[in-house]
Amino acid sequence: MASKKKVVDKSSTPDYDRYRVLPSEPIILSKQDPDDSDRQEKKKDIEQELEFQRQRLQDLQRRLYAEHKRSLLIVLQAMDTGGKDGTIKHVFSGVNPQGCQVWSFKQPTVEELNHDFLWRYHQHTPQRGMISIFNRSHYEDVLVVRVKQLVTEDVWQKRYQLINEFEHMLTLNNITVIKFYLNISKDEQKRRLESRLENPSKRWKFSRSDIDDRQLWDDYQIAISDAINNCSTGYAPWYIIPANKKSYRNLVVAHIIADTLEAMNPQYPKTEEGLEKITIPD
Ligand code: AMP
Numbered sequence: 001m002a003s004k005k006k007v008v009d010k011s012s013t014p015d016y017d018r019y020r021v022l023p024s025e026p027i028i029l030s031k032q033d034p035d036d037s038d039r040q041e042k043k044k045d046i047e048q049e050l051e052f053q054r055q056r057l058q059d060l061q062r063r064l065y066a067e068h069k070r071s072l073l074i075v076l077q078a079m080d081t082g083g084k085d086g087t088i089k090h091v092f093s094g095v096n097p098q099g100c101q102v103w104s105f106k107q108p109t110v111e112e113l114n115h116d117f118l119w120r121y122h123q124h125t126p127q128r129g130m131i132s133i134f135n136r137s138h139y140e141d142v143l144v145v146r147v148k149q150l151v152t153e154d155v156w157q158k159r160y161q162l163i164n165e166f167e168h169m170l171t172l173n174n175i176t177v178i179k180f181y182l183n184i185s186k187d188e189q190k191r192r193l194e195s196r197l198e199n200p201s202k203r204w205k206f207s208r209s210d211i212d213d214r215q216l217w218d219d220y221q222i223a224i225s226d227a228i229n230n231c232s233t234g235y236a237p238w239y240i241i242p243a244n245k246k247s248y249r250n251l252v253v254a255h256i257i258a259d260t261l262e263a264m265n266p267q268y269p270k271t272e273e274g275l276e277k278i279t280i281p282d
């Protein structure tokens with residue numbers, strides 16, 4: 001009897017590169033559709049395809065770890081409730097925890113503020129063979145810091161160039177850098193904040209400051225657009241991911257990460273010749 005399990009079409013290569021921001025084509029965030037999707041399938045079918053992308057990712061991560069020469073830095077930014085935590089959970093479930101580290105950046109400590117703004121991020125860039133995921137990142141230093149006027153304009157304006165130089169230095173040190181902005185609409189944020197308040201198991205994620213930030217929505221959209229336009233470079237691109245639909249968001253992010261690793265083409269290390277002839281003594 002024929003198996004009922006749907007075979008995922010591995011030859012289909014959707015053009016998710018269209019979400020990449022080209023240095024020559026600046027974007028306006030408010031014009032990017034958070035509901036964009038090329039999938040008409042049911043959620044179940046999208047999740048089946050996500051599983052296929054996760055398998056690719058797991059296999060490539062194993063090769064990256066074994067190769068032990070290069071690494072991958074993934075930056076995730078979004079407004080509150082934008083889905084950073086959910087993306088990490090769904091895209092990286094199944095990846096060997098030994099080869100992957102997640103770093104979440106909150107308000108800087110006094111010690112961190114007493115250093116240059118990149119200090120706290122640099123310490124957590126990935127070692128050879130590893131994947132680091134930044135849940136919020138050095139981009140906060142041109143986003144929240146700008147919108148809430150925590151430093152003066154002449155300070156944050158210089159940071160775009162400093163960020164580009166930092167990321168360039170990382171890429172010259174065999175760290176591939178990719179950056180995702182998870183783009184939700186203001187209405188979707190309202191629904192998600194309400195759901196956090198209604199649901200006791202999600203309520204801990206709510207902070208009153210989320211409302212203050214929501215009221216600064218338009219300022220954030222401008223700051224995010226500027227950050228992306230100034231810092232989407234050929235060596236460290238930004239992708240703007242439509243993120244109102246969680247299953248589509250996860251699929252696109254997983255697909256782009258797997259494609260990035262595939263392009264890196266990590267290799268298992270060469271082993272000494274003749275190992276296959278060795279017999280293990282009883
Ligand atoms: P959450 O990720 O929602 O738990 O909250 C972390 C909070 O830390 C957010 O409100 C961020 O805006 C804030 N945050 C992260 N990085 C910085 C920074 N460099 N300066 C000031 N606030 C920051």
Ligand code: MG
Pocket residue numbers: 080081205207210
């Ligand atoms: Mg928050």
